[in-house]
Amino acid sequence: MTTILRKHHFDLPDGVIYLDGNSLGPLPRSAAERAAHTITQEWGLELIKAWNSAGWMDLPARIGDRVAALIKAQPGSVTMGDTLSIKVYQALDAALKLRPNRKVILSDSGNFPTDLYMAQGLIDTLAKGHVLRTPPPDDVQDAINDDVAVVMLTQVDYRTGRLHDMAAITARAHAAGAVMIWDLAHSAGAVPLDIAGCAPEFAVGCTYKFLNGGPGAPAFIHIRPDIAPLVNPALAGWMGHEAPFAMDPDYRPAPSTERMRVGTPPVVQLSILDAALDVWDGVTMADIRAASIALSDLFIAKVEAGCPALRLASPRDGAQRGSQVSFHFAHGYAAIQALIDRGVIGDFRAPDIMRFGITPLYLDEDDISAAADHICDVIQTEIWRDPKYQTRARVT
Amino acid sequence: MTTILRKHHFDLPDGVIYLDGNSLGPLPRSAAERAAHTITQEWGLELIKAWNSAGWMDLPARIGDRVAALIKAQPGSVTMGDTLSIKVYQALDAALKLRPNRKVILSDSGNFPTDLYMAQGLIDTLAKGHVLRTPPPDDVQDAINDDVAVVMLTQVDYRTGRLHDMAAITARAHAAGAVMIWDLAHSAGAVPLDIAGCAPEFAVGCTYKFLNGGPGAPAFIHIRPDIAPLVNPALAGWMGHEAPFAMDPDYRPAPSTERMRVGTPPVVQLSILDAALDVWDGVTMADIRAASIALSDLFIAKVEAGCPALRLASPRDGAQRGSQVSFHFAHGYAAIQALIDRGVIGDFRAPDIMRFGITPLYLDEDDISAAADHICDVIQTEIWRDPKYQTRARVT
Numbered sequence: 001m002t003t004i005l006r007k008h009h010f011d012l013p014d015g016v017i018y019l020d021g022n023s024l025g026p027l028p029r030s031a032a033e034r035a036a037h038t039i040t041q042e043w044g045l046e047l048i049k050a051w052n053s054a055g056w057m058d059l060p061a062r063i064g065d066r067v068a069a070l071i072k073a074q075p076g077s078v079t080m081g082d083t084l085s086i087k088v089y090q091a092l093d094a095a096l097k098l099r100p101n102r103k104v105i106l107s108d109s110g111n112f113p114t115d116l117y118m119a120q121g122l123i124d125t126l127a128k129g130h131v132l133r134t135p136p137p138d139d140v141q142d143a144i145n146d147d148v149a150v151v152m153l154t155q156v157d158y159r160t161g162r163l164h165d166m167a168a169i170t171a172r173a174h175a176a177g178a179v180m181i182w183d184l185a186h187s188a189g190a191v192p193l194d195i196a197g198c199a200p201e202f203a204v205g206c207t208y209k210f211l212n213g214g215p216g217a218p219a220f221i222h223i224r225p226d227i228a229p230l231v232n233p234a235l236a237g238w239m240g241h242e243a244p245f246a247m248d249p250d251y252r253p254a255p256s257t258e259r260m261r262v263g264t265p266p267v268v269q270l271s272i273l274d275a276a277l278d279v280w281d282g283v284t285m286a287d288i289r290a291a292s293i294a295l296s297d298l299f300i301a302k303v304e305a306g307c308p309a310l311r312l313a314s315p316r317d318g319a320q321r322g323s324q325v326s327f328h329f330a331h332g333y334a335a336i337q338a339l340i341d342r343g344v345i346g347d348f349r350a351p352d353i354m355r356f357g358i359t360p361l362y363l364d365e366d367d368i369s370a371a372a373d374h375i376c377d378v379i380q381t382e383i384w385r386d387p388k389y390q391t392r393a394r395v396t
Numbered sequence: 397m398t399t400i401l402r403k404h405h406f407d408l409p410d411g412v413i414y415l416d417g418n419s420l421g422p423l424p425r426s427a428a429e430r431a432a433h434t435i436t437q438e439w440g441l442e443l444i445k446a447w448n449s450a451g452w453m454d455l456p457a458r459i460g461d462r463v464a465a466l467i468k469a470q471p472g473s474v475t476m477g478d479t480l481s482i483k484v485y486q487a488l489d490a491a492l493k494l495r496p497n498r499k500v501i502l503s504d505s506g507n508f509p510t511d512l513y514m515a516q517g518l519i520d521t522l523a524k525g526h527v528l529r530t531p532p533p534d535d536v537q538d539a540i541n542d543d544v545a546v547v548m549l550t551q552v553d554y555r556t557g558r559l560h561d562m563a564a565i566t567a568r569a570h571a572a573g574a575v576m577i578w579d580l581a582h583s584a585g586a587v588p589l590d591i592a593g594c595a596p597e598f599a600v601g602c603t604y605k606f607l608n609g610g611p612g613a614p615a616f617i618h619i620r621p622d623i624a625p626l627v628n629p630a631l632a633g634w635m636g637h638e639a640p641f642a643m644d645p646d647y648r649p650a651p652s653t654e655r656m657r658v659g660t661p662p663v664v665q666l667s668i669l670d671a672a673l674d675v676w677d678g679v680t681m682a683d684i685r686a687a688s689i690a691l692s693d694l695f696i697a698k699v700e701a702g703c704p705a706l707r708l709a710s711p712r713d714g715a716q717r718g719s720q721v722s723f724h725f726a727h728g729y730a731a732i733q734a735l736i737d738r739g740v741i742g743d744f745r746a747p748d749i750m751r752f753g754i755t756p757l758y759l760d761e762d763d764i765s766a767a768a769d770h771i772c773d774v775i776q777t778e779i780w781r782d783p784k785y786q787t788r789a790r791v792t
Contacts, residue, residue: 011440020444027440035435035664036428043610044407044423047741048416056611082478083659085633093521109645114634114659117647121632125489126522134645208660214439215452215663236517237481238510247746249505249530251513263479263510264604267611268431269662345443350643 004291004360009279010212012362017371019346022186022324022357025212025276034275038268050267059270060239060261064220066277067211070285071188071203073195073222079257080273081265084185084206084219086235088118088152090260091202091221093234095150095179096122096130098201098227102149103130106178108137110157115183119152137162141172148178156186156322159353161314163191163322170198185209188220190292190323192285201227210323210359213273218266223257237262279361291360293318296325299358299368303327306376313353326355335378337389344374400687400756405675406608408758413767415742418582418720418753421608421672430671434664455666456635456657460616462673463607466681467584467599469591469618475653476669477661480581480602480615482631484514484548486656487598487617489630491546491575492518492526494597494623498545499526502574504533506553511579515548533558537568544574552582552718555749557710559587559718566594581605584616586688586719588681597623606719606755609669614662619653633658675757687756689714692721695754695764699723702772709749722751731774733785740770 011027012018018026042054051057064078071078092105105119116134123130135143137157144151151173155164166182173180180200187193189210195203203222207213223231236251238244239261243252253259297318303310303325313326329335332354336346346356356371378384407423408414414422438450447453460474467474488501501515512530519526531539533553540547547569551560562578569576576596583589585606591599599618603609619627632647634640635657639648649655693714699706699721709722725731728750732742742752752767774780 011436013441013443016443018443024439024444024447026443027435032432032435032440035431039423039428039431039610039668040407043420044428045409047409047412047414047422048420048743049736049741050611051420082482083633085635085659086478086482086631089631097521112634113637113643113645116645117632117634117637120647121630124628124632125493125630127524206660214435215446216661216665218662219659232520234517234521235482235485236513236520237479238508238513239481241509241513245746247509249509249512251516263481263615264602265612266614266662266665268668269612269664272435272664340445345445347444350641 004283004287005362005364006279006283007362010362015343017344017367018362019344019356019358019371021212021359022209022355023347024208024215025210026362027214028212028276028279030275030278031214031272035268035272038271056265056267059267059274060265061258063270063274063277064257067188067207067220068222070280071184071193071195071222072197073203074225077225077257078220078222079260080218080220080270081261082219084183084204085114085118087204087219087221088115088183089122090233090235091181091204092119092122092150092152094231095181095201096126097232098179098230099149102147104148105130105132106140106143106148106151107132107134108140108153109134110137110159110162111154112158112183112185115152115154137164141169144172144176144178146176148176150179150181152181152183154183154185156190158186159313159349159355160326161322161324163315163320167198170200186322186324192289195222199224207273211273212276212279214269214276217269217273221257221260223260228256228259231259233259235262239263239265288360292323292358295360295363295365295368296321296358298365299325299356299372302369302372303375306372307379309379310354323359324355324357326353328352329354331384333392334384334389338378338384338386339374342374344371400679400683401758401760402675402679403758406758411739413740413763414758415740415752415754415767417608417755418605419743420604420611421606422758423610424608424672424675426671426674427610427668431664431668434667452661452663455663455670456661457654459666459670459673460653463584463603463616464618466676467580467589467591467618468593469599470621473621473653474616474618475656476614476616476666477657478615480579480600481510481514483600483615483617484511484579485518486629486631487577487600488515488518488546488548490627491577491597492522493628494575494626495545498543500544501526501528502536502539502544502547503528503530504536504549505530506533506555506558507550508554508579508581511548511550533560537565540568540572540574542572544572546575546577548577548579550579550581552586554582555709555745555751556722557718557720559716563594566596582718582720588685591618595620603669607669608672608675610665610672613665613669617653617656619656624652624655627655629655631658635659635661684756688719688754691756691759691761691764692717692754694761695721695752695768698765698768699771702768703775705775706750719755720751720753722749724748725750727780729788730780730785734774734780734782735770738770740767
């Protein structure tokens with residue numbers, strides 16, 4: 001397999017095999033340094049002047065271009081800020097305005113809950129008779145018809161890692177006259193993408209998973225450049241104004257995707273993310289993908305060989321899978337806790353999913369083999385039956 | 397005057413007199429340390445576990461209680477996150493839903509533009525015939541009538557520092573059956589407040605000004621506790637769900653103000669803010685207010701004595717003024733640049749406002765006197781005519 005390993009860029013603690021980079025990526029060394037610089041040198045010494053002198057105001061666009069390169073979107077089509085939930089709301093609202101005579105938001109039953117909640121909140125707020133349809137993921141293509149205003153899907157299923165066919169679904173949505181929104185939460189930095197080629201109207205995502213931007217790192221939103229001038233933002237914030245410091249009493253949106261900026265940008269978290277993206281310099285997504293599939297296949301083979309009690313929840317075919325491997329196990333919560341106790345960090349998703357992120361930036365075959373051995377040992381010895389592993393933490 | 401000075405808590409650069417804490421508060425020493433701890437120890441070593449072990453998930457509520465204490469709101473009534481623009485949208489949307497038969501959003505012509513833009517964006521999105529009225533600030537009380545669904549005002553005018561009478565306007569709004577929203581952007585940490593006593597339905601604010609939370613620090617929102625269960629959030633994010641990790645397909649709001657949480661909290665910026673709030677331990681807002689008025693009166697007296705070309709834009713009566721002093725001057729932009737060159741940092745707001753924040757946490761009478769002397773010198777010598785001070789930066 002291609003070697004990608006960039007573990008030296010990260011501050012992973014000794015004795016830890018980190019299989020949860022699909023939830024929260026680990027700390028890149030450069031990010032800690034950059035945060036200290038932004039805080040003590042820029043904020044501390046430049047004070048208010050740093051908005052100009054340190055380029056704070058341009059961070060959303062500049063980092064947006066770095067994310068655009070990773071998802072193969074057009075330069076200038078991505079901006080950063082807020083949270084993924086907010087970006088979903090912005091995209092959905094804009095999509096419905098682009099299709100005023102249609103009433104259906106089509107998603108799928110496997111979508112991450114907050115995407116569905118944001119749709120529900122928008123529907124309630126508009127009170128114009130929109131409906132949210134959530135067929136099973138496999139049925140979603142056939143559910144795209146002329147009633148559908150917008151198709152909103154997360155490419156990689158957060159539980160199983162199942163991958164939607166982005167090109168085919170986008171083409172189908174467009175053939176039916178629907179707007180397409182892709183949520184790339186588990187895609188950006190995990191699988192090769194071609195947003196400019198697929199040409200969905202909107203793509204959104206977060207940066208604290210495979211992009212290692214840190215807890216609560218800002219989200220991103222892409223608007224297809226031809227659509228941007230047509231978007232009428234619900235969240236019409238001053239930073240999305242054509243001239244924020246003109247203090248105009250009337251909102252006039254910025255010409256590009258920048259109109260999706262809302263309030264004052266989170267400068268410290270943006271700076272951390274900016275540094276975290278340095279890890280990707282010189283890495284190709286094709287190499288990452290090849291390594292991810294090879295490591296995942298190895299992981300599946302070893303776990304299945306050593307613990308038949310676990311049933312694969314992810315697609316067996318690497319081409320159908322994001323960069324994670326999940327197993328069903330009735331005692332999955334306790335088993336994950338026992339593994340964390342040994343330094344093998346995965347996570348649990350209700351009702352019975354043991355989930356492991358496979359991230360070639362800082363995991364190699366030795367890590368994967370060792371992790372699989374620990375999993376099999378924990379399952380075979382039933383050490384997860386220890387009462388200390390049964391108590392649920394608030395966040396799982 | 398009462399001495400408040402806590403300059404030793406801040407990392408102010410040598411030679412700087414910082415009169416822009418009403419735009420971006422300076423770096424508290426403890427904030428730099430806390431950021432490093434959160435990044436290297438919590439994120440770096442605890443990784444995903446830090447959501448529980450480091451209490452990340454509870455930061456919005458825990459810090460919300462600290463802000464609640466500063467604005468005299470009920471414990472549990474404030475939560476943190478997003479930006480002030482987003483919080484304005486949430487409050488406005490919730491207010492309109494509470495008054496479905498009324499169509500008027502009443503603000504004033506002096507409100508900060510993003511508040512007006514968010515109202516415009518919401519009105520366009522709802523498309524139900526709502527209107528935004530913006531009479532001059534002095535006329536706003538008389539404009540409150542039975543058509544008004546919601547009164548949304550910023551207590552302290554960002555240009556002049558003029559202070560609205562919060563108690564009187566809130567009472568008038570309630571007498572007319574309107575919902576009241578106060579934007580406390582220039583109030584929190586600047587003037588004594590009594591949110592629980594005034595009892596507006598909503599209060600929102602930012603934390604990067606007088607609360608020194610850093611660039612892009614998260615915003616806050618207060619809901620009056622009796623109203624919280626009635627609020628139906630437009631931005632129905634998973635973190636505002638009653639049980640975020642149940643992965644319920646349907647949104648059910650959390651019982652309290654927590655329903656105004658949206659997406660994953662910005663942990664690093666929240667941690668910085670948490671540390672920044674330590675500066676307030678042992679400080680009373682009454683003492684801050686007394687010192688602010690005394691320093692502001694001194695500043696006005698010295699500037700007016702030394703440079704008659706500047707015309708006071710702020711109320712002369714300290715009781716009618718927030719914690720800033722502004723002057724009209726046709727060449728204000730250039731004069732502010734010349735002052736910054738000397739280390740006296742204020743800012744400019746179009747069309748002709750020279751604005752100076754008066755912050756007793758880190759400014760004393762010597763600072764204020766020295767700043768006034770510099771201002772008078774810059775104006776009298778007309779050094780601001782130097783061409784280098786005429787070019788506008790992007791952010792002013």
